[in-house]
Amino acid sequence: MITIYKYSILLKDNFEIEMPVGATVLSFQVQRSVPCIWVQVNTNMPLEKRRFALKGTGHNLDNITEEIEKYIGTIQLENGGLIFHLFELRDEGMPF
Numbered sequence: 001m002i003t004i005y006k007y008s009i010l011l012k013d014n015f016e017i018e019m020p021v022g023a024t025v026l027s028f029q030v031q032r033s034v035p036c037i038w039v040q041v042n043t044n045m046p047l048e049k050r051r052f053a054l055k056g057t058g059h060n061l062d063n064i065t066e067e068i069e070k071y072i073g074t075i076q077l078e079n080g081g082l083i084f085h086l087f088e089l090r091d092e093g094m095p096f
Contacts, residue, residue, distance in 0.1 A: 001043045009035040009086070014053050014064075020045035028073030028086050035075055035084065051089040056082065064089060 004026065007017050020041040027038045035054075052072075053064045061068075064087065072086040 003041060003043060005039050005041050006031075007037050007039060009037060009052075009054065011035070011084070012054060014051070014089075016049045016051050018047045018049050021048045023050070025072055025088065028075060030075050030077060033077070035077070035086075037072065037086070049091075051091060053087045053089055055085050055087070057085070 005019070005023075007019070009015075009028075017037075019039055020043060022045055023039045023041045025037050025039050029036060029038075051067075053068075055061060055064075067089040069088045069090045072088055074083060074085045076083050
């Protein structure tokens, strides 16, 4: 079945999320003060771990620059006081 799943995002520099193979990240937003991604998935596919990096504005990206697969989006927390940028990392990178 093709559907949309929501995954809550922890405020960590680097993390993994297990989701069906071929899943597509559609959106990165805040819902009730919790950062979330909405992902189109095929529930018939096996699960795989996907790697992400969450970086604040002004944070160092040197340690992930070579691993960035794509930029996902930007959110603002606490009335715009904290800004975070989400990147998906290549799966062949170093484990966390």
